[in-house]
Amino acid sequence: MAKRQVIIGMLGTQLDAGTGPGRWEKWRPTVAIAMYEDFLVDRFELVVDERRYNALADCVAQDIAQASPQTVVRRHDMHLADAWDFEAVYATLHDFLRAYDFQPEDEDYYVHITTGTHVVQICWFLLTESRHFPGRLLQTSPPRKQGGGDAGTYSVIDLDLSRYDAIAQRFAQQQLEDRALLKSGIATRNPAFNRMIEQIETVATRSKAPMLFMGPTGAGKSQLAKRVFDLKKTKHQLPGRFVEVNCATLRGDGAMSTLFGHVKGAYTGAVSDRAGLLRSAHQGLLFLDEIGELGLDEQAMLLRALEEKRFFPAGGDREVESDFQLIAGTNRDLQDAVVEGRFREDLLARLNLWTYRLPGLAERMEDIEPNLEFELERWSRDQRQRVTFNKEARARYLAFAMSPEARWAGNFRDLGASVMRMATLATAGRIQLDVVDEEIGRLRRQWRTGLPASPLDGLLQHPDALDPFDRVQLEAVVAVCRRSRSLSAAGRELFAASRTQRASTNDADRLRKYLARFGLDWASIRSIELSGAM
Template structure:
């Protein structure tokens, strides 16, 4: 079935005007729509404002003369100010929403050559959002003015998926953004890469608070700053990146540092202070270790995030600041909420976008590209070439990717280790003896952590706290010792998945489908236990 062509466009108060016979020698955009011999316009929805009723009537008559088969519908619109974007868009949106579109029978062309620039923009937006289910139509006058010449026209389809070149550019822009967030490090961990891909989308599309959780040194602060720099490169923020570690804020100084104060608000307040929330206006505020904030500061922060307004200490006048909040913590705020250490309403407000950054030990496949990145960076800082020899690099990576390497300080430990190697490298070559010495240093640094983190080296867990005496009596000594070790790991882990990865570190590499959390869940269920029972 051949679809009928319907054009929707504004009357051009200047370009479409003209009286007397001479008007037919002039190029008029709306009239030209029906003057193309190879194109038939079945219906024209001609939009206009009431002061131009006479011109609309004249134009309708001229179009019907030029093309008797074209139906012209005059659509009067009431607008007090045709240059007011809000008013114009609202009027057009209301008209479009009640229009009986029939895409299965008609095709729609949105004419954007005529009308004010505001009207043209609104028509573009309505078509791009598919409120008008069609394409854009742009008409142009003939290069050499000839009487009765219709000029030319072009159709613009806003379905970007049809434009391979544009699609490739968008894909490249996303790849560049992902690479930027990862500092150019070609990470190989699929979970981490998927995490960064979602964070990239959220960072560029949302102004809502973002919560980054993970162990100390996992890169929360670094990622927050990269997110800010990415937003700034896309002109989404105009202010600064303001970072504060909430663990360093104590007493009255906490509220003063964040929210500011008036002179004389407390002893020592000898002058007014703006506070970091106002410093972050128009930018990003990163509150690291947000779980360390006191309950009073949490209440003030909630109001500032929700209303963009707050009271400085000692002031009876509100101030405003519009910033995006990124929060970081190495604590499980769910437990803090349960134990009344963190406000439930603030947690709900900052938990819309929540991401847990895995520790370095949970990303063994990413250690090598991070080592390569750090060596390159250290070499640039030292001003000389530095590199591993093959034997030394294999030795370092074998240890770094093994369960023996705790990486309790995560990337801080790795960065410090690589810095020592690069600094001590003789002639810029990191050789096996130097690596051996560094591994001994790391083992010494982690000696206490190793004892804490190894269930076999620790005291057994008292299972009476998680199981009934009757259930314990049914366990063999072997099962009791094994379950105790498992519970010890669970209590040292933040999530079920993290505990599963620790417990099944070796066997997981031999499976085609890896689901550590499910394996651990089934083991606990065998003993009548759940994660909540053993993670407290």
């Protein structure tokens, strides 16, 4: 037995109006639905504001009965104080549909979108697309020539995209392109990583909630965050900027100022107002790498900025606004940090809605080959010089790179640096066996010895003889020396705060005397660093 045809439609207070015999010469969309010979309507659910348009509704209902005696008209009183108020209209129609007794096994439903304000029509569309209305859209159009009593034409629109193969294929192709963008165009082969990217693509497209990327240093957290921004930008979801900051570099007043800005005179050195990175990320994406390094005060302000989109600049008494999306990165276990009192539990709860762990390169051995090609292409593009492997050299490098011997302690940073070295040393644009063998030896030494477990190992004969206080301080000093170009540069960094309080400074001499207390000098520290990099 054929299902009953049921129409839900708003009374057209302008289009459906008309009195006297002449009204039959006019196209009236609600009445016209009952006049189509190939579309028989069993029931018309006529939505009308009875207090204002009761007489018009009576006339339309009578005319439907005259045009189609088998059509039952049921009227539903609905008062819209403002038919252009989107929120109120959507809520009213939503409540109407929730209360309606749908029987989809026995009836086919159509919502007539020709009548009503544009806001009403949009709301019908959204409710149908979201399946709150279990039916299809019905659009009617007037005849080319008015005055002949012609019913015009109608069309049915089914918003179930699975019914449209071409549209489904287009959406599927777009998804593949979006996921390729997130992977930097690299044809990754690791199933777990690909599943993670698929979900990130879905979440990035549909959600504005914060995301948390976990994983070791060099696993690609920063690059993936930038790709998420690029994806949202292509979909016109983020008109603002991508703003990135490594929270491990933020300390003291500088941390608060960098993130939230400050007003002039907030503290010594604040000679002018500063907007801060949160305001710079307005309508954009803020990536806070190593968020576990943030101080508790900054964490509290960040939580409020996330929840209320408002915060106070340092030293300010007026709130400022910034509506940004957040991606946080960390190589720490933030749950452990919560237990230890170093990270706010409420902030972690806010960040932990969408959490993804990025595996290190050693956990994605099958992805080394496509990433090798990607890094080589990137170097060639940046240097505008084409470089390739010869067949034997490529095979030898991959055999080592994918073997248990390869640790990839620095993850993709190690791989990128390795490719850069080989490409730089390539002869006539070809990476030969000798270059690969030299690079493999370099990586073996790097991973076998690496940098010392402690910066002091290899420098002091008896590092364990140091008091813990001296050891921690000396390790920090040696670490600065290793990444600095000169003794003076290291001194400037180490004594940046106290040097401003002295009339004359000699940072290099001050650092030299400190190192001498432990039998160290600049040359010995740098020799260990350089030998570890060979």
